[in-house]
Structure formats: structure tokens, C-alpha cells
Amino acid sequence: MPPIVLSAADLTKRYGSFTAVDGISFEVREGECFGFLGPNGAGKTTTMRMITNHVPVTEGSLTVLGMEIMANARKVKSRIGVVPQDNNLDTDLKVLENLLIYSGYHAIGRKTAQKRAMELLNFFQLAEHARSPIERLSGGMQRRLLIVRGLINEPELLILDEPTTGLDPQARHVIWQKLRALKAQGVTLVISTHYMEEAERLCDRLVILDHGRILIEGSPRDLIEKHAGSEVLEVRLGEGESPGDCLKALGGQVPEGTVAECSADTLYLYAPEGGGILERVKVESGRTVLRRRATLEDVFLRLTGRELRE
Amino acid sequence: MARPTGRLRPDLTWRTMTVWYRDAKVWTTFYKASLIGNLGEPLLYLLAMGWGLGRMVGTVDGVPYIEFLAPGLICSTAMYAATFECTFGAFTRMTRQKTYDAILASPVSLDEIVAGEILWGATKGFLSGAAMLLVMALFGLVNGALAILTLPLSFLIGLLFSALSMIVTAKSPSYDFFSYYFTLVIAPMFLFSGIFFPIGNLPYWAQTFAWFLPLTHGVNISRAIFTEKMGVGTAIDLVWLLVFITATFLVAIREIRRRLVL
Numbered sequence: 001m002p003p004i005v006l007s008a009a010d011l012t013k014r015y016g017s018f019t020a021v022d023g024i025s026f027e028v029r030e031g032e033c034f035g036f037l038g039p040n041g042a043g044k045t046t047t048m049r050m051i052t053n054h055v056p057v058t059e060g061s062l063t064v065l066g067m068e069i070m071a072n073a074r075k076v077k078s079r080i081g082v083v084p085q086d087n088n089l090d091t092d093l094k095v096l097e098n099l100l101i102y103s104g105y106h107a108i109g110r111k112t113a114q115k116r117a118m119e120l121l122n123f124f125q126l127a128e129h130a131r132s133p134i135e136r137l138s139g140g141m142q143r144r145l146l147i148v149r150g151l152i153n154e155p156e157l158l159i160l161d162e163p164t165t166g167l168d169p170q171a172r173h174v175i176w177q178k179l180r181a182l183k184a185q186g187v188t189l190v191i192s193t194h195y196m197e198e199a200e201r202l203c204d205r206l207v208i209l210d211h212g213r214i215l216i217e218g219s220p221r222d223l224i225e226k227h228a229g230s231e232v233l234e235v236r237l238g239e240g241e242s243p244g245d246c247l248k249a250l251g252g253q254v255p256e257g258t259v260a261e262c263s264a265d266t267l268y269l270y271a272p273e274g275g276g277i278l279e280r281v282k283v284e285s286g287r288t289v290l291r292r293r294a295t296l297e298d299v300f301l302r303l304t305g306r307e308l309r310e
Numbered sequence: 311m312a313r314p315t316g317r318l319r320p321d322l323t324w325r326t327m328t329v330w331y332r333d334a335k336v337w338t339t340f341y342k343a344s345l346i347g348n349l350g351e352p353l354l355y356l357l358a359m360g361w362g363l364g365r366m367v368g369t370v371d372g373v374p375y376i377e378f379l380a381p382g383l384i385c386s387t388a389m390y391a392a393t394f395e396c397t398f399g400a401f402t403r404m405t406r407q408k409t410y411d412a413i414l415a416s417p418v419s420l421d422e423i424v425a426g427e428i429l430w431g432a433t434k435g436f437l438s439g440a441a442m443l444l445v446m447a448l449f450g451l452v453n454g455a456l457a458i459l460t461l462p463l464s465f466l467i468g469l470l471f472s473a474l475s476m477i478v479t480a481k482s483p484s485y486d487f488f489s490y491y492f493t494l495v496i497a498p499m500f501l502f503s504g505i506f507f508p509i510g511n512l513p514y515w516a517q518t519f520a521w522f523l524p525l526t527h528g529v530n531i532s533r534a535i536f537t538e539k540m541g542v543g544t545a546i547d548l549v550w551l552l553v554f555i556t557a558t559f560l561v562a563i564r565e566i567r568r569r570l571v572l
Contacts, residue, residue, distance in 0.1 A: 015572065052415055056571060074417040082415035088408035092336040101335060104328040105416035153416075 002030035005157050005188050006051065010060035013046050013212075020046040022212035023060060028190060030156075033183050035199045035206030036192040037296075039304050043212040044192040045085060048161045051190070052082045065156060078106060081155030083146050085162045085192075089134050095145060096121070096130040099152055106153040113152070120148040124178060140171025147178070157188045164198060176201055196296040210304045220296050228298035229259070233269040233281060236288035243267050253281045261302065270294065270302075320421040320563050328418060329426025334433065348391040348438040352383045353445060359506065371508060373537070380451045381460070381532035382505030387442045388435035388464040389471045389525055393496055395431040396475035397488045403427075404479065410570065424566045428472040428559065435468020436461060452536075459535045466551055467528045473558035474524075480565035499525045504533075527551050 006028040013021040021043040028034040036044045049055040050062055053073045062069045064076045090098050096117060103113030121127040124144040129137060137145065143163065150158055163179070164172040179202060183189055193199055199206050200220045207217045216223060224230075237246050243262035247254070254260070259270040269281075283289050337344060360376030370378040403409035410423050440461055446452050478491045502516070503509075503525035509517055520526050527547035534544045 054411065054414055074419070077415065078417045084408075084411065084415070086408055086411070088412040090332070090409055090412065091407055092339075092409075093332075097335065101328075101332050102412075102416065104331060105325070105413055105418045107325070107328075107417070149412075150415075 002032075004028065005030050005065055006034075006190065007063045008047075008060065011047070011050065011057065011062050012059035013043075013050060013055065014058045019212055021050070024207075024209070024212070024214045025060075026207055026214065026217065028188060030188055031183070031186055032204050033179075033189040033191065033202050035203035036190070036209055037194065037196070037199050037206055037300060038192075038209035039194060042209040042304075044194075044209055045161055046212075047209070048085075048159055048190070048192050052080065052159055053077060078153060079156050081150035081153065081158040083150040083158065083160040083163055085165065087142055087146065089142060089145060089149070091134045093134070094130075095126065095132050095134065095137070098134065098145065099149060102149050103152050108153065116152060116154070117148075120151055123181075124148050125174070138171075140167050140174065143167060143171070143175065144178070147175070151182075155187070157190065158182065160189065160191045162193055163191060164193070164195065172198070196300055200296045208300060208303055215303045216299075223299050224294050224296055227302060228294035228296075229270040229272040230294055231271040232290075232292050232294050232298055233271070234290040234292075235267045235269070235283065237262075237265050237267060238287070250281060250283065255281075268298075270298065318560075318564075320425065320560070321419045322421055322425055323419075325418045326422040326425045326429065329413065329423050330429045330433070332413075333427065333430035337434075344434075345438065345441055348387060348394075348434070349441050349445065351390070352387040352442060356380065356383055356446075356449075376449075377451060377536075378533075379506065380446050381536040382503070382529040384439050384442045384446070384460050384464060385467055385503075385525060385528040385532050386500050386505055388439040388467040389496070389499065389528075391438035392431040392435040392468040392471040393475050393492075395434045396427060396472040397479055397482075397491065398485065400427050400431075400476060401479045401482060401485065401488070404566075404570075420567060420570060421563050424476060424563050425559075428469060428476055428562065431472025431475065432465050432468035435471065436465040439464025439467070454538060456535055456538055460532055463528065463531055463535070466555065467525070470524050470528075470551060470555045470558065473555060473562045476562035477558060477565050480562065480569045499523050502526075504529045524551065524554050 004027050007026070009025045010023045011021060011025065012019065012023050024043075024047065026034075036047060038044050046055060050057050051064060051069070053069055053076065057070055065079055067076055069076055090101065093101060099117035099120070100110075100113050103117070108116070118127065118130070121130055124147065126141060126144055126148065129141065134142065134145075147160070147163065150160075160179075164175050167175070176198070179189060189202070191198075191202060203220060205217065205219055206223075208215045208223075216227065218226070235246060235250070237243065243260070246267050247260060254269060255271060257272045259272075261268045261270070356376070356379060360379050364375035364379075367375040369375065410420070413423055414420060443452065443457065443460055447457075478488070482488060502512075502520050503523045504520065509520045509526065512520065527550045530547045531544055531551075534540045
């Protein structure tokens with residue numbers, strides 16, 4: 001098995017009496033893409049910021065590249081790359097200058113920095129914007145530039161906090177493609193996201209966080225199979241209809257082992273086995289239904305609940 | 311585990327200069343506007359007070375009023391340049407632009423960011439002081455080569471007011487807070503540190519108050535340089551400045567840590 005590059009044991013972060021991260025443990029191995037999934041306020045960003053040493057650890061241990069982070073912050077930071085959630089590109093500087101000045105913080109020589117910056121800008125399709133002011137770039141381009149900046153020190157581990165939040169589909173797909181290419185080059189990726197699709201596409205393994213704790217851990221496929229089954233039938237309830245009435249209306253057609261769940265106006269039927277079992281459920285005409293494959297989103301919603309997180 | 315804010319000794323290496331370099335690099339793209347901004351006001355004071363008021367005042371301490379005024383205005387120019395840089399400038403980088411947050415993902419420490427900002431603020435004090443000195447030379451207000459000593463003095467005054475400003479920045483909830491600082495601290499400093507009239511003219515209690523204003527000691531030194539009358543008093547003024555710089559520097563680092571390391 002590849003060596004462990006990141007490990008946490010009982011990692012805890014408290015702000016006064018508020019516990020943002022509540023004793024979580026995980027391990028990430030070299031070459032993996034590891035994901036942190038969770039609703040807003042679950043503790044994803046706090047965990048990421050402890051890994052990058054922006055936030056001190058309250059309790060527990062956090063080892064990055066074999067070093068305890070708090071005691072070896074400088075050494076760790078010279079070997080990891082960070083792509084923050086908030087855009088913090090230096091708007092006083094142009095695109096290439098951003099990278100060169102940042103190389104200075106990393107003590108990378110001028111020539112090497114120039115060469116690497118141009119290579120990375122090329123790779124991320126930003127080369128023609130090298131001399132543009134930051135404000136001139138679109139949201140997607142700025143996010144790509146943040147990733148480029150995170151890669152300028154050739155990190156062994158790249159930490160990305162919600163790398164595609166707020167981007168349009170085209171921009172997201174470009175970023176996913178680049179991240180897969182980086183992974184193929186052997187860079188270990190740690191990603192936080194609340195996009196299930198993103199996690200399903202990119203992550204080899206992930207944990208779902210809620211209220212500062214890890215609810216489950218596994219590969220997206222295993223988690224879906226275990227916690228959402230393989231097929232889902234969504235049945236919209238009629239005006240004033242109770243979930244029980246709806247189930248009754250479906251009669252005895254719902255197969256054995258199916259889990260039913262209701263939220264507001266919709267009844268969800270999760271079938272453990274595939275093979276189109278739910279296809280056979282006949283629904284009276286006029287009712288709105290949706291038959292689909294189970295996704296990570298089902299796992300996520302079943303585990304973290306459907307109430308709003310704001 | 312010890313909170314990193316608890317360490318008293320600043321965590322500083324040569325990397326401080328990478329932060330200084332970042333600020334310097336940005337400055338080179340708009341230095342003209344910046345220098346005119348820093349020079350404009352003291353220059354207006356020099357002309358209005360020196361020529362206008364000077365006609366009525368005649369001589370002060372045996373020199374024409376404009377010559378009395380000039381050394382002090384070098385100091386206030388350096389003070390204002392450093393203060394603007396480390397209040398509005400630093401606060402913008404710390405909050406809105408999230409520049410500190412970005413740098414903190416690299417091996418540069420927070421203490422180095424603070425030190426780099428203060429060094430840059432001091433550099434701006436130096437540059438503004440130098441520009442002012444040049445203008446004064448053009449007006450024929452510089453008599454001897456010794457006046458060159460006001461350049462390192464401008465740097466020291468810059469250090470002092472940069473460090474003091476960083477403390478204010480660390481405590482500031484918003485930009486509005488700076489207007490209190492300018493009105494309650496910087497303006498009295500400008501008016502009562504002996505730039506416009508000899509402090510000896512003030513009642514005794516006010517003289518004591520003026521002694522506690524850091525700029526007073528800068529003005530004392532500057533005037534001693536211009537009149538070429540440096541002595542024990544000048545040495546005491548210098549020590550006063552150095553002690554104050556050290557103290558404010560350490561407090562600035564501590565207060566920024568307290569604000570950002572949570």
C-alpha cells in the first residue's frame with residue numbers, strides 16, 4: 001500500500017464553547033483523491049484550514065507528510081499546495097506577477113519560478129492572460145489561477161477547499177479534468193465539496209462530515225450501495241396526501257427490502273438491489289414520478305437530513 | 311499545546327523581505343500618485359505657513375520662520391506616509407484582499423508578514439522624507455550636507471509610525487476606526503510636537519504632554535541636524551525613539567497574532 005501522507009487522530013477544533021471539529025480521525029495515502037463532504041457548517045473548511053496551518057489545532061494530532069503540523073508549519077507548508085475557498089489572489093498584481101511574487105514566498109529562484117509559472121499557465125489554459133490584471137479574468141479563470149498558484153512549489157499534496165463552488169458547468173468540467181490529470185501525475189489531492197457529483201467523479205475515498213463529526217467513510221460506489229441502494233423512485237405526493245396513503249395507493253407493488261422516506265411533498269423509495277425492480281412499480285397516471293440511479297446525494301441527504309443549513 | 315500567540319519572541323527570518331518586496335513591487339506601478347499624495351500636504355503647509363505666516367512671524371529661535379518649519383515637516387511627511395500605509399493599506403490587505411491569508415499558505419510566518427509590512431511602511435516614510443528633502447533643497451532651505459541625516463531619521467520615524475499603525479490595524483473593526491486614530495492621535499501629534507512653534511512656548515503641563523509624543527523627538531533630532539547643533543539631548547531623543555520602536559513592534563506582532571490566529 002502507498003505510504004500515508006496525511007493522518008488525523010481525534011482532531012478537534014473548539015472556538016470557546018463551540019466545537020467546530022469534534023474528534024475526527026482519517027488517513028490519506030499517497031496518490032489518492034480524498035474528499036470531505038458535508039453541508040455548510042459541517043467543519044470541512046475548519047479541517048482544511050488546520051491541515052494548512054491557518055488555524056491552530058485545539059486537540060488531537062494532525063500529521064502532514066509525516067510531520068506534526070503545529071511544530072513543523074514551515075516545512076509542511078513548503079511541500080503542500082493550498083487552493084482556498086475564498087479567492088485571495090493578489091489584485092494589486094497581474095497574473096504572472098502573482099505567481100512570481102508567490103514563488104518568492106516559497107524561496108523559489110527567479111528563473112525556475114518564471115519557467116514553472118509559464119508551464120502551469122499553459123497547462124491551465126491561462127498563458128495568454130499572463131499580463132492581465134486579476135479583475136480582467138472570469139470566475140473560472142481566477143479559480144484556475146488559484147490552483148496554478150497552489151502548484152507553484154511542486155507540492156506533494158494539494159489541498160482544495162470547494163474548488164468549483166460558484167462556477168458554471170463548463171468551468172467546472174475543465175477544473176475536474178485538470179485535477180484528474182494532476183492525480184495521474186501522482187499528486188495527492190484532498191478536496192472539500194458539497195457537490196456530490198464532484199465527489200463522485202473525483203474522489204477515490206471520502207468522508208461525510210456533519211456537526212464536526214465523520215458520519216461515514218468509504219469509496220463513493222460502496223457508500224451509495226450501502227446507504228442508498230441502487231435505484232430510487234421519487235413519488236410526488238398529491239394535495240393533502242399523507243405518505244402512508246401514497247404507499248397504500250402503490251399497493252403491494254413495492255418490493256421487499258425497499259426503504260421508504262418522506263420529505264415535505266415527496267416520497268423516496270430506495271431499492272437495495274438493481275435490475276429495474278422499481279421500474280415495475282406501476283403508478284396511477286397523473287402522478288409525478290422520477291425513476292433514477294441512486295447517487296451520492298441520496299447517501300448524503302439520508303445521513304445528514306433534509307432540513308436547510310444556512 | 312501552546313497557543314502560537316503565546317510565544318513572546320517573534321518568529322522572523324529573511325523571508326520578511328519577501329513581504330517587503332511584494333509591497334515594493336506593487337508601489338513601483340503607481341509610485342507617482344503615491345509620492346504626490348504624500349508630498350502634497352506638507353508642501354502646502356510649507357508654502358502657506360512658511361511664506362504666508364512667516365512674513366508676520368519673522369524669525370523663530372533666530373532663524374526665518376520657513377527655516378524653522380522645514381525640518382519638522384520632513385518628520386510629519388514620513389509619519390503620514392507610514393501611517394497611511396500601515397492603516398488603510400495594511401487593513402485592506404489583511405481583510406478585503408485577504409493577502410495575509412494567501413501568504414500564510416506559504417512558508418512565510420505571520421510575524422514575518424507584520425515585520426515586512428512595517429519595514430515597507432518605514433520605507434515609504436523614507437521615500438517621502440527624501441522627496442521632501444529634495445523639494446526643500448530646491449527652495450534653498452538646505453544649507454549643509456549634514457541634512458542627509460534626515461534620511462535615516464525618516465526611516466526611523468517610518469518604523470515607529472508603521473508599528474504603531476499596525477497595532478491600530480489589529481484592533482480596528484472597520485475603516486471608520488482609522489478616522490478616530492487620525493483625529494485623536496495623528497493630528498495632535500502633527501500640531502503639538504514642535505513643528506510649527508517651539509514647545510517651550512507651551513505651558514509646563516503641555517510641554518510634558520508633548521514629551522510623550524513620539525514625533526516630538528523626531529522633530530527635535532531633525533531640527534538639531536538642520537541647525538547642526540547635535541548634543542546629549544539629541545542622543546536622548548534617539549534612544550527615546552529606539553525604545554518606542556522596539557516596544558510598538560513587539561506589541562504589533564502580538565496584536566496581529568491575537569486577531570488572526572484563532
